[in-house]
Amino acid sequence: MTSYLYKQFFRNKAYLMALLFLFLVGLMAIYTGKSFLDKNESIITKSTDYQKESIEKNVSLHQDNMGLLLYYIKFNFVNQTPRLAALNIGMRDLNPSIKGVTIRNLEEQKHNTDFYSPANAATGNFDFSFVLVFLFPLVVIVFCYNLISEDQEKGTWKLLSVQSKSLRQLIDTKFLVRFLVLNVVYFLLLAIAVVWIKIPFSLHFLAFIVSGWLYIIFWFVLCRWIISYQKSSAQNALTLVLFWLAMNFIVPMSANLLIQKLYPVKEGLRAQIEQREGYHNKWDEAKDPTMERFYKIYPQFSQYKVDENASSSYVWYYAMQHMADMESAKSARDYDNELGKRNNAALYLGYLLPNIHTQLMQSQISQTGMENHLNYGYALKKFHEAKRLFFYPLIFSEQKANAVDWSKQTVQTFIAHQKVNILQLLLPYVCVIGLLLFLSNNKYKQLC
Amino acid sequence: MLKTVNLHKKYNDFTALKSLDLEVKQGEIFALLGQNGAGKSTTINILLGLLKPTSGDAFINGISVTGQPQEVKKHLAYIPETVLLYPNLSGNENLDFFSRIAGFNYSQNELSEFLNRTGLQETAHHQKLGGYSKGMRQKVGIAIALAKYAKVLLLDEPTSGLDPIATADFTEIVRQFGQEGRTVLMATHDIFNAVSVATNIGIMKQGELVQRLPCKDLSAEDVQALYLKTI
Structure with missing residues (x-):
């Protein structure tokens, strides 16, 4: 019986076209991911050379003035991009994977984007996750919307009903045929991605594969439930497309508006203004209050005194820059907290909607989501602080450039240790799939 | 009965x-x-x-x-007014498919025998059903009924x-x-x-x-x- 169901499937040109379309689009998505990864790697490689060149150039220009030298030198800090990010670019196009920062105030620099233009992201990410979340379901709908109604409308249903030992088994086998064929495309694309992008096999990759696979199962089970009501093909197709539209556009858009209203993120702009005003105003203020607060935070630098009447002082200048960050610290923290809350709200919504869950989980696994962005931000802060604490004594004691072994000032990398929470990943899928199976099984019992 | x-x-x-x-x-x-x-x-x-x-x-x-x-x-076996089967399968394949879902697994010879009993020309056995006349489809329908015993x-x-x-x-x-x-x-x-x-x-x-x-x-x-x- 199954061999004939395969025959019927493969003799339908529309199905073959849909499979071919999906495969080609999947290849394009993998290519997009590969290009993203190559571009990213090229930028990171170039930045290493650029930092070296920049240091050499500035050292030769300002070798007697460490304060001025550190005004110019940027230190690059890379957010390591896993190979898996090629399959889910996530927020990595908007949030660059490398930041070059001077030891001056950080808050302003955090939001500067030197290496990428956000305009690049305007077209969105046509990555593998996009194909999986948006296009795979459409093909599932095309394959399954009329599994019962086609026979009813073409008149073969009665004969099937009389002949078949179990109609339920027959319909489920039809589902299985389509599921297995789609699995071939899914796993073939992943195999191509593994070879082409050189994705290492890891728990993360396995979690990525399983989440996509369960998402495909979800759509099959949803179709199984919808068609169990035995409505017409047109009605089934319309219902399923409405589900697709609602899940992928209407609900996420509405939820986004709601989340923005619930968690307004005004702190980003506030932090920028506070830090900017922080150091701009200090040009017109007395130096002592700034220095007192600086010494309070870093008593180890209290030996470096500043003459209130001195026309310029790098001790005061860097202290003033530092205090700008301190003054905007609360807003910066609030900004991160609000972003975290937004991300959590989206995660909770994802527990109900497998498409959102898949996107968020795959971004999390691929280290391209909000969590990684925030963690990179915290790591950048630590990196920046470490650079400051290394260079402050050298600047404050008016050392010359040759006091530093500049060859050790290389590009550093943040490596996120993203854990995979199997329960958090699988449970929403299992619950939704289980519920739909339960609902559809009740209807299928009536089929005999 | x-x-x-x-x-x-x-x-x-x-x-x-x-x-x-x-x-x-x-x-x-x-x-x-x-x-x-x-x-x-x-x-x-x-x-x-x-x-x-x-x-x-x-x-x-x-x-x-x-x-x-x-x-x-x-x-039960059933022959409707118009036997509607799968046009992308041949008469032989339709008979085999409908027999298999009923739990019967016939050899090619047995399938041909059922079709011959209905008077369906042998040349048509392996042609896709899309090209069959109503009478020919009816014969496949009869063969399906015969094969169910x-x-x-x-x-x-x-x-x-x-x-x-x-x-x-x-x-x-x-x-x-x-x-x-x-x-x-x-x-x-x-x-x-x-x-x-x-x-x-x-x-x-x-x-x-x-x-x-x-x-x-x-x-x-x-x-x-x-x-x-x-x-």
């Missing part, structure tokens, strides 16, 4: 079947005559388990249609639209079914064909079986006169 007891079917305010009591014994070929809407197809659909009766029950080989519909189907055969206007030769072929096969001891219930408008093949005839009117008579000593003209008088 086939029995309906006080079978009643209502669609909202419309009564399609009124207390139908019908018994068709083993080897009997029973032709149900009646106008459109008389309840013939409703009776067949209830026997097939595709419709649930409002009240009453039907039994095939002593098994309740409402109680054990899946078990009943094992004993069902004890009861339900036919719903089986000769409608068939040419005279195909009708004669079909009638011969139905007669053979009866001779093999199978029970046949046939809903039809074709009085002449009914008389030539059936052992008993029933006339339905507005959901009721108003006449039941043996065909043995009746001519088609007698039945036609009775039919016109009854309806």
